[in-house]
Amino acid sequence: MSKTTILLAEDEPALGQIIKESLETRDFNVLLCENGNIAMDVYHKESPQILVLDVMMPKKDGFTLAKEIRAIDDAIPIIFLTAKSQTKDVVEGFNIGGNDYLKKPFSMEELIVRINNLLNRTQIQKSSEILKIGNYSFDFPKQILHFDGIEQQLTHRESHLLFHLVQNKNKVLDRSLILNKLWGIDDFFTARSMDVFITKLRKKLKKDDSIQIINVRGFGYKLVF
The missing domain is CATH 3.40.50.2300 (Response regulator)
Incomplete structure (x- = not known):
């Protein structure tokens, strides 16, 4: 090897x-x-x-x-x-x-x-599947959100965070688990960084009112649509 x-x-x-x-x-x-x-x-x-x-x-x-x-x-x-x-x-x-x-x-x-x-760390399998999020289409491999013919390019971190939220749709995404998975550590600084990315994702998904990223205090976040 x-x-x-x-x-x-x-x-x-x-x-x-x-x-x-x-x-x-x-x-x-x-x-x-x-x-x-x-x-x-x-x-x-x-x-x-x-x-x-x-x-x-x-x-x-x-x-x-x-x-x-x-x-x-x-x-x-x-x-x-x-x-x-x-x-x-x-x-x-x-x-x-x-x-x-x-x-x-x-x-x-x-x-x-x-x-x-x-x-x-377990690597996410990048399939060619287009994920549906309400009226959005999410191309994870290309890190692009599609809505009504308009494309939004996501960053590496935004894409992976959104992927995990989608995979756990309507379930609470454990805050500590995702911080360790994507940031490699769970502490005050990374938690603040994650909050920033959640805010960015909410803004990018705001064109569909049925989509919510809910803060479950003390536990994590839940994507609902």
């Missing part, structure tokens, strides 16, 4: 080498890059399976790099490493499309657990 390739972008040489060597002892193939520009080149050349990106990097920071990669790849898992701990920074990381956010200093065991969690 071939090794999983991790693209690690970290501008602190000592820390980068420690992370690289620790991950290699767990049988990962690690591509260490010292800045975002190099990381982007390596991403195109090597096709890694997961990205571990420092946020504060010279030439191109981790957030900018993630935005550029998310524009062409909505599936690859992304973990941010950062000393920044303000709520707005954490929320921005998840809104960009990050799957996890690890604050420095961290233990290598924690990073490895989070990497394995993302790699082992």
Whole structure:
């Protein structure tokens, strides 16, 4: 079995080498890059399976790099490493499309657990089926909502969240379960991020009055139509 390739972008040489060597002892193939520009080149050349990106990097920071990669790849898992701990920074990381956010200093065991969690997470089977949501048609693979000839392009996170809501139509979608599945962690910051995406989905589904995304306080959300 071939090794999983991790693209690690970290501008602190000592820390980068420690992370690289620790991950290699767990049988990962690690591509260490010292800045975002190099990381982007390596991403195109090597096709890694997961990205571990420092946020504060010279030439191109981790957030900018993630935005550029998310524009062409909505599936690859992304973990941010950062000393920044303000709520707005954490929320921005998840809104960009990050799957996890690890604050420095961290233990290598924690990073490895989070990497394995993302790699082992059950992938949604992308069928060609068009899902009906009231008077909307939802093309999940293409991440497009259709209504009366008008198309709305959804983001990666919006699409996956809506898919799970549809799959659990008229049932409560457990908040903790979906946060762990789509964000990789259930905490205050990811919960706030999820609330933002729910609000966005409500706006995009507002043309059909029969559709509601109900907040079941303390439990989660329920899509009704």
